[in-house]
Amino acid sequence: MKITILYFAALRERVGMAREECLLPPDIETVAALRQWLASRGAPWSEALAEMPRVRAAVDQAMARAETPLREGAEVAFFPPVTGG
Amino acid sequence: MVRVQQEDFDVNSEIARLRAANPRIGAIACFIGVVRDLNDGDAVASMTLEHYPGMTEKALEGIVARARERWDLYDALIVPRVGAMSPTDPIVLVAVTSAHRGDAFAACEFVMDYLKTEAPFWKKETTPSGERWVDARTTDDVARDRWDNEPAGR
Numbered sequence: 001m002k003i004t005i006l007y008f009a010a011l012r013e014r015v016g017m018a019r020e021e022c023l024l025p026p027d028i029e030t031v032a033a034l035r036q037w038l039a040s041r042g043a044p045w046s047e048a049l050a051e052m053p054r055v056r057a058a059v060d061q062a063m064a065r066a067e068t069p070l071r072e073g074a075e076v077a078f079f080p081p082v083t084g085g
Numbered sequence: 086m087v088r089v090q091q092e093d094f095d096v097n098s099e100i101a102r103l104r105a106a107n108p109r110i111g112a113i114a115c116f117i118g119v120v121r122d123l124n125d126g127d128a129v130a131s132m133t134l135e136h137y138p139g140m141t142e143k144a145l146e147g148i149v150a151r152a153r154e155r156w157d158l159y160d161a162l163i164v165p166r167v168g169a170m171s172p173t174d175p176i177v178l179v180a181v182t183s184a185h186r187g188d189a190f191a192a193c194e195f196v197m198d199y200l201k202t203e204a205p206f207w208k209k210e211t212t213p214s215g216e217r218w219v220d221a222r223t224t225d226d227v228a229r230d231r232w233d234n235e236p237a238g239r
Binding site for chain 2: 006008009010054058061062063077079080081082083084085
């Protein structure tokens with residue numbers, strides 16, 4: 001499955017990129033599995049995703065949870081808790 | 086309507102447009118967020134607001150839709166600013182129109198409480214000790230969650 005991953009704010013700075021295209025192994029089917037897989041690639045993802053206390057995720061521009069499923073071509077975003085307004 | 090922009094907004098012309106659009110409007114409640122020069126005890130010289138284009142608009146439209154389920158509203162306008170801002174600059178405008186003030190006041194506050202906790206914006210401040218990302222506040226979650234315990238409408 002091929003997906004696009006976006007990073008925002010402090011998380012974007014920690015991983016040193018705003019966006020990447022990823023070809024996922026077949027067993028990566030949820031947000032939680034994706035997060036674990038990204039971290040398993042080592043630094044900077046392991047540190048950024050593990051050390052930031054409360055990483056949030058969105059799938060196709062809607063807030064997601066750990067168990068939210070992924071789909072082919074999905075846009076998945078990781079970011080810290082929001083602080084607008 | 087949701088309009089994300091870098092430039093300042095003109096409150097008078099935004100309100101005038103809302104008013105002119107519907108002669109049944111009896112109340113307009115308006116909130117303007119402003120950049121402060123102090124946060125968590127430190128002087129703030131400037132700030133930058135980052136957002137998630139696309140999701141920002143969807144999240145805010147969703148918040149307006151939920152407000153419409155609870156109160157009788159004619160229209161809602163949200164103008165969030167992104168990019169670089171300085172203390173005393175306006176940062177966000179929310180304006181809600183209704184027949185009566187009760188619905189307008191409540192919906193305006195509801196929209197702001199959800200904007201602060203669910204719309205994808207992130208603030209980075211410049212203080213005397215350098216740049217830092219602003220931490221999310223628990224009090225903002227509390228402000229949002231209290232709407233769950235209120236009866237719909239007033």
